[in-house]
Each structure stands twice: as C-alpha cells, then as structure tokens.
Amino acid sequence: MQRILDPGQIEAFAQRDLQRLRLPDRARVFSTRAARLRQQSEAGAIGHAIGEYLKLMAHLADAQQIALTNLESALPDAEQIAHARTFHMPPVSVVGWRRKEQWLRSLDLICESVAAVPDLPQQASAVCDLLRNLESDQLEAQADSLLAAQTSAVDAASAPFIMAALQVYWVSLASRLSLDAIQELDVPGVCPTCGTLPVASVVRADSRSQGLRYLHCALCATEWHMVRVKCSHCQTTQGISYQSIENGPRGIRAECCDTCHTYRKILYQEEDSAVEPVADDLASLALDLLLSDAGYHRASSNPLLWNPS
Numbered sequence: 175m176q177r178i179l180d181p182g183q184i185e186a187f188a189q190r191d192l193q194r195l196r197l198p199d200r201a202r203v204f205s206t207r208a209a210r211l212r213q214q215s216e217a218g219a220i221g222h223a224i225g226e227y228l229k230l231m232a233h234l235a236d237a238q239q240i241a242l243t244n245l246e247s248a249l250p251d252a253e254q255i256a257h258a259r260t261f262h263m264p265p266v267s268v269v270g271w272r273r274k275e276q277w278l279r280s281l282d283l284i285c286e287s288v289a290a291v292p293d294l295p296q297q298a299s300a301v302c303d304l305l306r307n308l309e310s311d312q313l314e315a316q317a318d319s320l321l322a323a324q325t326s327a328v329d330a331a332s333a334p335f336i337m338a339a340l341q342v343y344w345v346s347l348a349s350r351l352s353l354d355a356i357q358e359l360d361v362p363g364v365c366p367t368c369g370t371l372p373v374a375s376v377v378r379a380d381s382r383s384q385g386l387r388y389l390h391c392a393l394c395a396t397e398w399h400m401v402r403v404k405c406s407h408c409q410t411t412q413g414i415s416y417q418s419i420e421n422g423p424r425g426i427r428a429e430c431c432d433t434c435h436t437y438r439k440i441l442y443q444e445e446d447s448a449v450e451p452v453a454d455d456l457a458s459l460a461l462d463l464l465l466s467d468a469g470y471h472r473a474s475s476n477p478l479l480w481n482p483s
Contacts, residue, residue: 193383195356195366198395200242200349204342208235210450214457217423228457230288230298231478234334235453237287238342241280247346248274255355265355266347267369268321268393273343277317278310281339288335301331321370321393323475333480341477344368344394356396363406365391366398371474372438374451375406375429379443387440390451392477405431406438407473416440417468419461425449426458428465436473437465452478 215228250258250265258265285302288294305313316336319327348367359366372389376397379385388397389406404411406429413432425446430437439458441449455476462472 191382192386192399194358194399195353196378196383196388196397197351197353197367198345198349200345202239203345203349203395204235204239204242207450207453208232208239210448210453211235211456213448214453217457224457224459226295228453230295231334231453231456233288233291233294234284234338234478237284238280238338240287241283241339241342242346244283245276245280245342245346247276247343249347249350250355258355259357262357262360264359264365264367264369265351266344266367266394268344269369271368273317273340275310277339277343278313280342281313281336282306284335284338284342297331301335305332305335328480330480334478337477337480341393341395348391348394348396362398362400363389363409365389365394365396367391367396368394370394372406372451373474373476374439374441374455375400376441376449376451377402377443379447384444392452392474405429405434405436407431407436408434410434417461417465419458419464422461423454423458426454426461428461428470430465430470434473435470437470438473452476 211228211232215225215232255265258267263270285306289299289302313336316328316332317340320333320337321340351367356366364371368391370391370393373392375387375389377385377387387400387402389400390397400406403414405414408431410431410433415430415432416427417430417437418427423446425442426449427440427442428437429440439455439461441451441454443449456478
C-alpha cells in the first residue's frame, strides 16, 4: 500500500533525512528515457502517429546518451557559486550562465546519430541535414529563443533536436555539481540547478524517498522535493484534484489546480517502476486533450514536443 505523507509529516522528516535533491545519473539518464519511449511506443492504446513519434524520440534519446558520454562541460568555479548563493540564483541558470560552444558539438553528434538510423522518416532526415548546415550564430539564436520560450523565433521541426542538445549540455553540468552548490530558491516551482520549469512530477518508491514527490526539470533532469497535494505552479493547496484516463495507465495522473486552472502530470513509481517524466508525459497526450477540453492549461511544455500554441 502506498505511503502518503501530509505536509506536516514532510516538514518533520525534513529535519532528519529527507532527500532534498536528486541529481541526474549521467551514465543512464537518456538511455533510461529511450527505453521508456520505446516501451510506450509499443503500448496498444497509443495511436500510430504518436507511436511512431515516440520511436523517433527514442532514437533521439539514444543519441543524447552518446553525446553526453563525449561531453565534459566546464563547471562554475567557487566565485560563481558564491555569487549565485548570495543572490539566491541557480548555479547554472539559463538566464545568467554563459553556455559554451560545446553544446553545438553535441547537436552535431545528435544529428549524425539520428541521421544514421535505418528507415528514418524523411522529415527527420531533412531536419538533421538542415541543422548540420546552419551557421553557429543561427543555432545560438534559436537556442536563446527556446530557453526564453519566445515561440515566434523558433523553427518547430528543429526545436526538439536543439532542445535535446541543450539538455545534454545542462545534464552534463548538473550531474557533476556538488549538492552543496545548489540551494533552495525563493521560487520553489523552478529548478534550483538551472531555473527551468519542471515537465512533470514523480512520486518515488525507493527506500530513501518512498512516498515523496519530486519535480523533474525539463532541461537538466534535476529533481527537487515538493510536498504533495500542492499546485506546483501557483503553490496553493486548495482546489487540487487528480484526473486520469479511464482504464488508462495506473502510474500517471494529472494534478489539476482550480485556482490557476493549470495542471502537470504526476507519475507514481509504486504503480509502475519504469515511469520516466519526459517520456511518460509525452506518451500521455490523450490526457492533455481531455484536460484541455475541461478548461485546464499545461503549466509548462514537454522539451521533446514543440507546440507554440
């Protein structure tokens, strides 16, 4: 039976051994996502179009793992970390951190790996060719627009590939930071490592974190603790409900807020040990359609699905 902790219990445990942060495991973060995407692409309830897209994104995640293995990005020094702590900022914030050109090499590797996939859809092949031939300043401009959510300047077909390379770069940073370098922020709904919004949340079932809910960063894959039955967007604890598809996957629901009328998916590892936030959020688009019809809006987007509307 799942153990559910109320906010008071969580705060009491926080004084003892609550795991506040979970940093990404660079050895398997993207390969785990790729495996889940493939598993979900074969699920009987998923339509042909989304199933094929999930397979493409699985190839993309495989390519990300290869690119991450070949990337060793420079970490912030002691002065930069101290500056971030002084001003209560994430140590590698998407706003203030000057990313290195290494991410462009990751993008090239990702496109090369995906382009080599047998029977790759023609559109995906064309996107890979396009990105490998763009000038670096054009790619940097699109990356800036993606990170700032400025939709008008982003090519929709290229966006998942560019975001994939940015994920590799920031996961490389996050996976090698010390926990001491990352502090709690004044804004609990954004990633304390990079300042990005979460894609979903997950209730973990391992022995150290059983029953605890973590928000999962869409960019650097850091997870940070948040009490349950609380809107991760506006922080209210009132008017929270949980919606799911009848006879759908038991491990995924939508946490809906009647105060701000937004929702984020919430995954339950005890119901399905293989849940992965980015993959499962992407595979459950049918739930998004139902919630949209009910008047709710996504609190943040999925990095592998570019939908500027």
